[in-house]
Amino acid sequence: MENRPQWGTRAGFILAAAGSAIGLGNIWRFPAVAYENGGGAFFLPYLFALLTAGIPILILEFTIGHKYRSSAPGSLGQIRRGFAGIGWWQLAISFVISVYYAAVIAWALSYAIFSLNLRWGEDTQSFLFGDYLQLADAPGQVGGIVPGVFIPLIIVWLVTLFVLYKGVRKGIEVANKIMLPALIVLFTILVIRAITLEGAAVGLNEFFKPNWDQILNGKVWVAAYSQIFFSLSIGFAIMITYSSYLKKKSDINNNAFIVGFANSGFELLAGIGVFSILGFMAVQQGVAVNEVVAGGVGLAFVVFPKIINTLPALNELFGFLFFASLVLAGMTSLISIVETFVAGVQEKFNVSRSRSVLLGGGLAAIISILFSSRGGLFFLDVVDYFINNFGVALAGLVEVIAIAWVARELKNLQSHANGISDVRIGLWWTICLAVITPFVLGAMFIDNLIRNIRENYEGYETWFVTAYGWVVAVAAIVIGIVFAAIKSRHEKASISKGVSQ
């Protein structure tokens, strides 16, 4: 591994890791989750989850990547040979996420252009589902490609694959050094404008007002852990891959604190911005804030365009800032997601980076065309839900149990991290990973499993949920096992060379 690429600077790694963590979910998921789970009181379980699961897992994954200097299958496989399967499973999950995540960035790219003349008009819901997505009549129908989604999707993939083709230092690091600061500047301008709008204080009051009755509700704590887990890009190979490019002398523990707090800091900024704007909308319409609160696709592509229409001035600029922020946040995350399997394929088959980008990234790009079809939104909704709840969360749980309890490797990894870090980790880190994280992730998984066995997600038909939800989640596990089991020509040659020596 002497020729392994490396980050040019420490800041380059931190920006890339923070850029990966800061994604679409920070902007459209966190504000709604916090509001629905106790408002200001949610910060207590949220901070607890950050310190007992988020940052400890970040330290764990940074240490694994740094110590074993390989992609996720390679690194985990060096701890125990069988663990390579967990790594390949995580790569399969990343592959699935990349194919639909690119489509959402493509929507945001289209909307950044639409905002220049507020093309969505007055009825923003009809514009999104009818004019823009041309949504199919029923889930499961493909219904042909929508050119308005397909063209920006191709642009998103071309930029992503070009960045990855240029490599770690000249591609990923340079892209993140441009995109992440640009995102922070654009979003800060947007937030400053938002908090100066009439009614912003009403929205902020609603967002931060603590509902202490909720604090003892177990679901609020599960929501806090879920938010931290899904938001930090942990559990699906990204942080192991990125940290495998660190220089030998790297302060792992402090880097993890910076990345963890940067991600949460951006979420807090997004919460302030989003609820200021929702407060403005509520005051304009003369309704309570809880009547206009939304999250996810609805918040970004239906509610926000509606608010942009009603702003007193500079509507087009405000719209462009918002959707450009979504594009930048999404791109830095997509680059990291695709890099996981590009690195995995490159190592497994000993091919050049350009070939690996073309094979891995190219295949993902082709499959993602499905999400530019008229039925794309339905596919995206189900695949996203299942691959997160029964892919990312489960793979994270298995990874932690395998390392903490099966291989009992925490002590060695702790020594490795402390050996090169300024801030030392101790018993707190071990307890978080060996006890708290498996317990919470296990509870989350069982709760989700029971709920989805009892009733279909969002009331979709059973065949649709099975084909595009359960099968995709199980296929990721099967692919993980198969890829770990098969030996490439390169691996066979390495084994026989080892035997003859």
Place this chain on the structure above:
Amino acid sequence: MDASAIVMMVIGIVIIWGGLAVSIVNAVRKGGRQETESES
């Protein structure tokens, strides 16, 4: 804004953005110290 909402906003900002600031300052100071050590 209610007093309780303002208090929670300030706590959130101080802990999260303060935590980020402290981590970055620590990284910068350590970086500077390492450079000084390598020079001497």
